[in-house]
Amino acid sequence: MGTSRPPPRRIKIRPVSRWLPGVARVATISLLVFLAVFVSLRVAGPYVISTGLVRSGIEDRLSRWTGYNAEISGRPVIEFWPTPRITINKIAVRQKDVNNKLLGTIESISAEFSLIDAFRGKASFHEFHILRPNLLLTRERDGTIDWTNDGQLAQAIAGAQEQNGEETLDTTLDADIGTITVEDGTLNVTDVASGKTYRFDSVSADIGWPRLSSPINAVLIARMNDLDIKLDFSSRSPLLTFGGKNAPLRAALASKLVNAKFDGVANIAHLFSLQGSMSLGIPDLPALLTWAGRALPDAATLKAFSIDSDVVSAANGFRFDNVSLGMNGSSASGAMDVSFVPGKRAKLGGTLAFDQINFKSLFDAFVVRLVAGEDHGPPDGGALQQLDLDLRLSAKQADLAPFKLANVGASIIVSSNEARFDIGDSQFEGGALTAHIETKRGDFDGGGKLQMSIRGADFASLIERLNLKGPLPLATGSLDLSVSTALPIWKAGPSDVTGNIHFRAQSGSLPGFDSEAVRSEAAKAEFFALSAVSHRSFAFDRLDIAADLDDGAAQIKRGRIEGPQETITLSGVIPYKSSGLALSGKIIATDPASDAAFPVLPFFVGGSWPDPVLSALPSNQQPGNQQPGNQQPQQEGATK
Template identity: 30%
Template sequence: MPVPLARKGVWAAGVVVVLVTLFVIGLPLVASTQIVRDGIAYQMSAWSGYRVQLGDTPDIRVWPFRAVLHEVSLSDWSEANPQPVLEAEQVQVDLSALAALRGEIVFTKMRLIQPVLRLRGREGALRLTPPQSWGRLSRSVTAARGVVSAAPTEPDTSALPSDTFGEVEFVDARITTRVGGRSRDIVTSLAGVFNWPALNRQASLSAKGIWRGENVTLEAASSQPLVLLGGGSAPVNFSLTSTPATASFSGIANFSGKNFVDGQLDFSAPSLNRLVEWTHSVSLPGTRVGPVTVAARVTGDMSRLKFEDATLGLDNSTGKGLLDVSLGPGRPSVVGTLAFDTLNLHALYDTFSPFSPDTPPVGGAPPSMNPRGYDFDLRFSAANARFNAANLADVAAAVKVKDGLSTFDISDATAFGGTIQLGVRADRTGGSEVVEIRMRGEEVDVAQLAQTFEVKQLVPQARGTLSVVLKGTGNNLDTVLETAEGSVSATFGAGSVPGLSLETFLQRSEEGDFFPLGAMGEGALPISRAEIKATLSKGVARIDQAEAFSGQHRIALDGLVPFASRGLALYGTLSSLDGADPRFESPLTFFVGGSWSTPFIASFLSPAREGR
């Protein structure tokens, strides 16, 4: 028995050697006679549904069994003027050796060197030229549509086509389109791998490229990609990483119709301004705003998206609430309510400033690309907030932008020991931008207010009630003030006015000539109460009533304060109440002129004092 077994082993080994020899010798022969002759081009066309053309005769490499194709192009089937869809300098195709010996072509891997994918349409609606319906991929998608149509909520995945697809790698790729008759790059330096082992299995994409001057990394995967292509809902994981922004989504998606999504979205950007500049080629007005973060469960489609349990971070302020984004038809809109523990009101104001931007769009972007093409209706609340150095509490704020009207309102807030309200409304529906500003403060500690804004002189250190109502034209506060109509009023209780001294004023007045207000020294004028009322017309404030009471004295002012020149033209009187001060048998008159920053005083002594 041992001898026959040994002979059988020798025979078996011999057969293996012969088969391997035949395989090595026969494979190039089979490849050269059955595959090279239009076989690869035919299979690529059968899969894609496009016309496939090869430049030179492919190079065949035996180990690994690979065909190297040169100057490959996929185009539509137009006889008169075929349009290229995909072109590549070189395509390396790994083939199944055993299938080749049977006269069949089975791709295991494809590597595209310097391919160019050409899209058609306008930005925002770019698409591929549709392939022929007889392509294997097209037929598989049609079959998937039938499976999804039969059971939309739970399609029978076992009935999906199970053809082997493989892996597609691309190196130094570009995605382009045509604008104005010229080719324009959309994505450059694109490299990555698309892996789809079989049509009824999971597919994944990993790619890196340059979009609008920034490096972008994209990862995407779906356990049922054919169901997605067939109009059904399937799990999707997606992530995008770049310097201006990162985003990820994990959930269910449906890319038919309006593209429904339901899943967790996480987004972050180090600067809102930089993000808008990158994605829309425009500049936001105001100072730089950032960082921005969003985490929410997002549901809806391309016409409306809801961000539930949303956490929004804006320039280190974090709020939670609900956002509802409507994307069509017409102007897109964002409606929502957010509650913050701490809110940066200056960042919020810069983001939604009612004033028009001074900076024109970057690169001459069309008006439709301007972020002011969106409508907003947002409500904010905050336990604590800040506006530069000012601290506020229990804040209720709102932002509205619609049909050329913009408003920014703080309807209620506790600040400076009292309560304040502020509203800015801009109307751009006419030929010019009309801006209304309303502000009211009640029981405000003006000393705190002055300290916060680092104003030391001539501001009453007392509690007061303030009211400002202005209406003017312009795209910033300075130009609005220079054209403003409206009123300003304030009343103050007991306190003092830094930078004023009655005795110093009288002494300098007796010396004659005029003197700078700053020469009054570091004293403070005690007051029991004060009041001011002014009317604004064409950017000039006319003092209707201004008086302060200090002991037995009354100080009154009237005159003009122009906003454009920042000048002063005021006349004042200093008098004694009920003759309590015999030095003032008649009021002392004086003039206040100069500028806001360097005022001066010229006094005119009364006859009674001149004779003393």
């Protein structure tokens, strides 16, 4: 039997259009059509689009946007791949007046343009790249910039309105912008009032601004006096901002010498319209002043400064709340306000609470040195001399070199003819300290005065902590100091002051003065070093010393140290400018009935501090009548 095989099956191949899903088929066809049109436009563009049309279009666009004449002298270059882009070279921007004033030049501008619009005989551009612009601007005496109010941008700024806190713009004034990139630019701003020109080099910028009615984001980098500066800026109402109206904005300035931020509502034309949060940080104030070409006496003591605060405009000024202030590592919190009343000096007031503060830095920052004006500055002492201060301060710990204070309450008041710093209350070495510093005269260089009062302080602890040498009284006592100087107070030293000092104490000791050893040595030697014979202290029940200060010397008016059995009296001069001594004194019996047991011992103290030389005098010779020849060694020591 034979076998039969079924005939072979035929496989039918269907067209692609039969087995592709309907949606995919439509998408594929659309993509092919798009690619065909895209390629056709790119291929046909160079033959169909007029170079002159695109060039005149961008030239006209620049002129309409700026309100100035934009002149293009270079040959334009048009590219069609990967996107249509035109590059124009050698552009000059001039004013539209008889003077034809040059405001700037640009090496080249490139921008993307629409092929469809170009085929229709129109030119529309976006995504601009500006290479090496060089702009020359002038700030007039009234503060305005020599920039026209004509042009599409200026018209949009003028036409922008605020509605419910948002910017609105008529559609007839709106326009596409896109992204603007600036590379290696230069900006020169001449200030007519001061005669100075401020130059910004290496200017680069990335500006994102889709449409005139859209929010703006910008990053600008420039160099000024060899300092790199970066500015981040954004606003959802840029036209209101540029038009000098209240508008929300964020700005951050960054450099190695100063950093600043603001986030809120501001008016760039009128700074008194301000509400938001701000911060300012200066890590190196002396370096910043050097960069700015200014100088302040002893500004190096105020190294770093920072402030973070909420700020709101008030009547003729600003109010700063939630203030966080930093100076040289010290921090404070509180509130401040500054006012600028027409016809009056600006005034800064407020209350600040410090955890720890160095008053030396505070003096440099707020009172004498800054108020006195800048070295090499204008004759009136600079803007800071035109600022009044009224600050209330408190601190848990404070340094008032060489003293350390606790729980301090102080104030700073500066007016047109005086500056005052007061410590109204403070704890000092177990006692209390108050102080008053004052400078007078409008230029603050005519001198000043210092008054200080200490009550119930442990001077023994202070002398030990300061590691002071010599026979100094170790006791709990009180001190009053009142001195003045005719020199600028920031230049005056100890030898430049006049005044008086008064120290008194109870129940203490005078180390390095052994009255018994002094009596014994005086009977054997004409003169001797006090430290060589005094190995015990002189205990006293009462100490009272008062002196006048003048020309680097203290003239002892009253010096009495009363012990249980003996009393030391002192008079003479202490030329502290040269660490010298020229004192006469006596050791006498505290109780006159004990004169026989403790006879009078006159003596002279010379040499230099802290190792004085003592010479006994005949008991019948008054210290004021001593013979120069007999006291030659001591006199020489006193003038060292």
